[in-house]
Amino acid sequence: MNQEELGAKQTAKLKQLKDQVIVITGASSGIGLVTARMAAAKGAKLVLAARNEAALKELTEELQQAGHEAVYVRADVGMEDDVNMIAQTALKSFGCFDTWVNNAGVAIYGNAMDVSYQDMKRLFATNYWGVVYGSRTAVNHYRDRGVPGALINMGSVFGDRGTPIQSIYATSKFAIHGWTESLRMELEKEKASVSITLIHPGMIDTPYNEHARSYLEYQPVHKGMIYPPEAVAEAILYAASHPKRDIYVGSQAKMFQLLGANFPRLTDKLWEGISLRTQYDEKRKSNSPEESNLYHAGYGMHERGTNLGWKRKRSIFVKAAKHPVLTRIIVTGISVWAVLKMKRNS
Template sequence: MDKTVLDNIRFCHVGETKLKRLKDQVMVITGASSGIGLVTARMAAERGAKVVVAARNEQALKELVNELQGKGYSAMYVTADVGREEDVKKIAEMAIKKFGRFDTWVNNAGVTIFGKAMEVTIEDMKKMFDTNYWGVVYGSRVAVAHFKERGVPGALINVGSLFGDRGTLIQSTYAPSKFAVHGWTESLRMELERDHIPVSITLIHPGRIDTPYNEHARSYLDKQPVHKGMIYPPEAVAEAVLFAAEHPKRDIYIGSQARALKFMGTNFPRITDKLMERYFPETQYARRPSNLPEESNLYKAGYGLHTRGTNIGWKRNTSIYVKASKHPAITTILLVGLFTLTWAAVKKKKS
């Protein structure tokens, strides 16, 4: 390894890592056949990135790549199950064979189960962990190994969940898989930073996102799983991912609900328990029969090329919280200004 590479590794700490502009990047995205991954792939390609999309649904991936190439973008696909380490290695190998490298790796693939903790089978739980946790571990390891070998900065982006910060009911076996992702991400970040390895590691904390996630879910319920309440578009998550690909960022929360749930769960755990026990179950299913177990994507690919689900509630067009996270200094100034004006108004009213 030459002196330039050694200098890069020695001086590029995680917080100081200089990442490429998106238009100069090769980006790997798992779980790209629908939902967040699909939207992220399209937005990344539109901004000039070369994209490598991976999922189990080969037909959907093929159509996506044809769509992107038809618009003049550079893209390729790899059919892979991220729950299999050999498949994840194949994604990296194919990306390097095609483009010579990759600069950002996005661990987005995920599955979920709706059912009570004592009712979901151990077999189903293990299969979910294969995708949600082990898929992230496999992806993280091949990405970090590639960045270390090249000796240049890279970005690793792991998609977690608001339920990775706080347990829940009904998705009580899904939450632990995301807790594991959060713990893995934090631990890996510290180790790489201590060893001065130039990798920016970002954990994305999505709130409730309007994707086919619920239609793909393995359901133990009589009623169809859905999101209710405030729901954010997958574009908001994609915006956060693309920002993290260019700017080192520790955490990005998608929506104030994700940040609020973490704050409440950390500082007022018993109150949060009681509130969630009372209100959360009914926000996770609709008044129609549930999909059949064999229609889920737990053991096989789900239908592809859909970005939205059949969720119910206030569907937001964007996430102000994401936009604020991209400009923390400006946001702080505005909040201080707002507080100052409010304080002055209150003081004037009292005088």
């Protein structure tokens, strides 16, 4: 266990999932939907929030019929009053909550100089202000209760590294990363019993592309290496009961972070060359603006999207984050083996 994780464990001893009440925003599709189903299967009580009330009702009934405890609240996280309503629903239904997952998000595909200011502001209302409202609500609740709790914010590979075409989305994720790191330091300084985790997903196979507001001629998609939403849900639920600073989902997420930090100009040129063809499907015309979920709820109850490429079954990075000691032993063993082999061959 490294010093970072040791310090986190000392300040926030979190409950097991089966004993938790978990709030999940953006629960009607994609990562939020998968996380809700997996959390319920592990025995957690759930407070599900999204703008799509019909999908929330269907999901809640599905979970309740399977013997799980769940309630829902229709809410737009871009509105502070709606976020307060989510918390009040949790308190009324279960008396408290133990983990708050800021998962809700919207996307825009379009060049920075083309996207309207109105669309930019709407995206930031959900992606940034929704996280701020949720973070402060969760932290205040944990402070008031005087017991440890977890706050889990959804970052992105594009929060570590900018990108063409999704420049506005990337900017909102940069803001989330900065907010999360700053809030974590302030709470750590005051020794608050709050575990704050930032999730860094790579390309995930969800309806993200179908829901996005698009300025492109062709339909947005993820291409190349794509990870399942279950891998992100696994990371979220691990962080809910084990204090972690950051969890990367997919090797591409960590690779982009490392390349961008150490070789920024090279990374610029590489990504400029490949980003365009990995973000849309030239065989399909783009959805109309009215079909996006930027200003209203998108369709719900879909875990996967219509993405193209190599669809992975899991993320090794998430597995490594869950078993840090074993991972270090394996890496050390491989390193020693490599050094000995080099010596024998020299």
